Amino acid sequence: MIAKIVISIALILVVLGSIISALAAIGLLRLEDVYSRSHAAGKAATLGSMLLISGVFLFFIGEEGYVNMQLLIGILFILITGPLSSHLIIKAAYNLNTPSSKRTKYDDIKDDLPNTKI
Template sequence: MTEVIVSIFLIIGAGLSVIGSIGIIRFPDVYGRLHAATKSATLGVISIMIGIFLYFLIVQGLFVGKFLLTILFVFLTAPVAGFMIAKSAYNVKVKMWDQSTQDDLGRDLKKYKQHEKSQ
């Protein structure tokens, strides 16, 4: 039964990583590609690490804290890195997809500039 649970986590992680890879190829602009990379690939890595952690904990009887630290590290750093890359792309004026309907950062920057001028 333990192997089944571990296998489920590994399959989910591999599936999410594949979905993220397909998203990187299929999305039309850098922002969509970053979304695919940070969301599904991060969850894929975390699922795989949970499966490995459970395998060593239940089957081998070893508590390996490095796996938990790796999960925490990936969970905290991957979204921040994706956000910083997206913000950098926006600052150097990488074009959004032609059919994008919303530019929240542009709207917020305009409000901020208007607020700065009024002070």
């Protein structure tokens, strides 16, 4: 009985992760500039992949009855590298003076750091 509940929760996590990853892919296509796209990739894709891997992790616990440490390491790796990589992409784009969209009204970094590179 417990195994069916754990497998059901795993299925829900996999479906949620798939939906969030699909929305992140749509965000990558529809958003206007590199800053917005990097935000979609860094936040939504990280959450989507973490939910997918967490669902697989719970499925292995419910179906096979053992804990897969490789999946735990994968979750930790995605948790660290996803937002960090999007932050570094935004930082590099800002240093290269990549233009933002026309809807961007205010540049906080420009006012805080007038003569320095970030």
